[in-house]
Amino acid sequence: MDWFKSSKKVLSIIVVIAFALSLVIPAFVSSTSTAYAKSIPTLTYFVRLDPKVATSYNSYSSIAAYQLLQKKLGVKLVFKHPPVGGETDQFNLMIASRQLTDIIEWNWIDNYPGGPVKALLDKVIIRLNDYMPKYAPNLSKYLQQHPDIKKLIVTDDGDIYGFPALRGTNPKIACVYYGPQIRNDWLKKLGLKEPETVDDWYKVLKAFVTKDPNGNGKKDERGFSILRNASNPRYAFDYSSFLVGAWGIKTDFFQVNGKVKYGPLEPQYKQFIATLQKWWKEGLIDPDILTMNQKVIKANVQNDVIGAWIGLLSGDMGFFLNLKKDIIATKFPVLKKGEQPLLGQAEFLFSRTSAAITTACKDIPTAMKVLDWGYSKEGYEAFNYGVLGKSYIKKDGKVYYTDEILKNPQGLSAAEALAKYARASISGPFVQADEYYLQIQMMHPQQKEAVMQKWSDVKNDRILPPLSFTDEESKRLANIMNTVNTYYDEMFLRLMTGKATNVDSFVKTLKQMKIDEAIKIYQAAYDRWKKRK
Numbered sequence: 001m002d003w004f005k006s007s008k009k010v011l012s013i014i015v016v017i018a019f020a021l022s023l024v025i026p027a028f029v030s031s032t033s034t035a036y037a038k039s040i041p042t043l044t045y046f047v048r049l050d051p052k053v054a055t056s057y058n059s060y061s062s063i064a065a066y067q068l069l070q071k072k073l074g075v076k077l078v079f080k081h082p083p084v085g086g087e088t089d090q091f092n093l094m095i096a097s098r099q100l101t102d103i104i105e106w107n108w109i110d111n112y113p114g115g116p117v118k119a120l121l122d123k124v125i126i127r128l129n130d131y132m133p134k135y136a137p138n139l140s141k142y143l144q145q146h147p148d149i150k151k152l153i154v155t156d157d158g159d160i161y162g163f164p165a166l167r168g169t170n171p172k173i174a175c176v177y178y179g180p181q182i183r184n185d186w187l188k189k190l191g192l193k194e195p196e197t198v199d200d201w202y203k204v205l206k207a208f209v210t211k212d213p214n215g216n217g218k219k220d221e222r223g224f225s226i227l228r229n230a231s232n233p234r235y236a237f238d239y240s241s242f243l244v245g246a247w248g249i250k251t252d253f254f255q256v257n258g259k260v261k262y263g264p265l266e267p268q269y270k271q272f273i274a275t276l277q278k279w280w281k282e283g284l285i286d287p288d289i290l291t292m293n294q295k296v297i298k299a300n301v302q303n304d305v306i307g308a309w310i311g312l313l314s315g316d317m318g319f320f321l322n323l324k325k326d327i328i329a330t331k332f333p334v335l336k337k338g339e340q341p342l343l344g345q346a347e348f349l350f351s352r353t354s355a356a357i358t359t360a361c362k363d364i365p366t367a368m369k370v371l372d373w374g375y376s377k378e379g380y381e382a383f384n385y386g387v388l389g390k391s392y393i394k395k396d397g398k399v400y401y402t403d404e405i406l407k408n409p410q411g412l413s414a415a416e417a418l419a420k421y422a423r424a425s426i427s428g429p430f431v432q433a434d435e436y437y438l439q440i441q442m443m444h445p446q447q448k449e450a451v452m453q454k455w456s457d458v459k460n461d462r463i464l465p466p467l468s469f470t471d472e473e474s475k476r477l478a479n480i481m482n483t484v485n486t487y488y489d490e491m492f493l494r495l496m497t498g499k500a501t502n503v504d505s506f507v508k509t510l511k512q513m514k515i516d517e518a519i520k521i522y523q524a525a526y527d528r529w530k531k532r533k
Contacts, residue, residue: 162354245343374430386421
């Protein structure tokens, strides 16, 4: 056993060293091509290998859009893809060893301790402001035209630290993709209307589990479930604001009229928990959400066992619609009929990921030009649509994806097929086209209805934007929230299932864990964000 552990440790060290060496040792070129290679600017680029690309290629260099970029700009891009599942480890290794690639595409807000401000202070990445007008005219123009986007992608001091991955131009199309879905055929069979209020949801779920809507003569129906890759169902409730949003709160941090709040501390949280407890006690909630086993839950939806759930627009709703399931979306529940939901699922147009130029880059102007190309007209079309005549066509002034993408002869999904030509299905340093969402993420009319008419019919003015914390704030926040979240995860399941009933005691413990201090840190960061220009 000791030998096995030692062998694993040695193997891990070898893998780490090999990756580090791959960042600094240039690829072998023959003597006949050396002079030619030296004449072309070469940039190294660290970015995760998206699974949709990996179905066809082992490097982004094979994507048609990047081949066009390199040809047009006369540069060579050497992509460094960390092993799937080991992205964070390899990123941390690269930072610790200071063996940096020229460009790093990363979520600097959430996945670098101290955020982009600390990455700048640590001299990992460079401030781009002084280079923008000359070497990034396309992004500069875009930010001038969209000051709301600029406010999202800069630090509190106004520093531009990366080229942002932007989700389209219409938040109602690009930023809403997760919400409540229900078996329409079950509603029809039982003579029920689409649920609107929390009380409606209770009545519908009760009918689902008691009146045999799947018609197999067994009491095997489960009313409500959750499709979400998360370790705990509370994260799905917070991400979607389903049910909890009916009371105008979230299960995590949010704000009302500029004041930051934390869901469990609000009086309405008790009503949310009481509703969950009632649903659980009466068997309306799928017990598999305790483990969040997605394979089991998805199989039960396929096998006509589950009547309603919260899930993704494409990966879940689209998947089931392709199987000819009669599914529709519902609006987010409210307390009174006719109300507009206060909270639902919604992202900001900035995805939180940016391609930053590191302090190791010796050719900053070229790196700027490479990343700025994605915001040009040519780059926009290449990254969103791929190759004219192959992956898309133009007709009557509009762009349409071809059957190579929508009905791929090799059996690839539309997103996988597009990933051979473009980055729209992956996101990156460019502006995603709304047409990508409309044609690929919403291939069924039920999906368009979900986004355009139901899930986007929400106020959503209480969601916090991406915030920047100081190094000191980040350390203190991590110390507090690591303890809070571990406790919260356990207690949420106990409260939902009725094993714990005293919400006041739960809140008292959160306060002992310094949750009020965490709220103050969020408030300070939010106040700074509001002052950004």
